[in-house]
Amino acid sequence: MGKKIMVVDDDKNFLDELAEVLSLGGFEVVGVNDPREAIEKVRSAKPDLVLLDLRMPGRSGFQIADELKHSQEFMHLPVLAMSGFFTEVEHMLLMNLCGIQKCLKKPLNPDNVIAQITEVLAKTDRLKRREKS
Numbered sequence: 001m002g003k004k005i006m007v008v009d010d011d012k013n014f015l016d017e018l019a020e021v022l023s024l025g026g027f028e029v030v031g032v033n034d035p036r037e038a039i040e041k042v043r044s045a046k047p048d049l050v051l052l053d054l055r056m057p058g059r060s061g062f063q064i065a066d067e068l069k070h071s072q073e074f075m076h077l078p079v080l081a082m083s084g085f086f087t088e089v090e091h092m093l094l095m096n097l098c099g100i101q102k103c104l105k106k107p108l109n110p111d112n113v114i115a116q117i118t119e120v121l122a123k124t125d126r127l128k129r130r131e132k133s
Helices: 012-024 035-045 061-069 092-098 110-132
Strands: 004-008 028-032 049-053 079-083 100-105
Touching: 004 012, 004 035, 012 028, 012 110, 028 035, 035 049, 035 061, 049 061, 049 110, 061 079, 061 092, 061 100, 079 110, 092 100, 100 110
Parallel strands: 004 028, 004 049, 049 079, 079 100
Antiparallel strands: none
């Protein structure tokens, strides 16, 4: 099995479909349907990357990403966002402040999602190797 991706989205059907796409792409997937449980699930699952929706009831993706970024334990965990409402250009400053590396526009293209995740994971792996040497 490949790298572990945690997907956080309040739309259960979308979450299931995306989990299937990512699984077929070679990733191990942990789905979280309740954004209030996201941080605890990150602690228990220890994913290699978090992909989260920005607009969710109870807790936004911005809030989750910000908490991860300000946590000693998860500050280096790569976070990608997805949204049908927010755009990366319009919200780049807020995304940068929260530690979101990219924002994918819904509806998602399966090949693009896999390519973006693979790119961010490769960059993260290069940074880790550089830090060790």
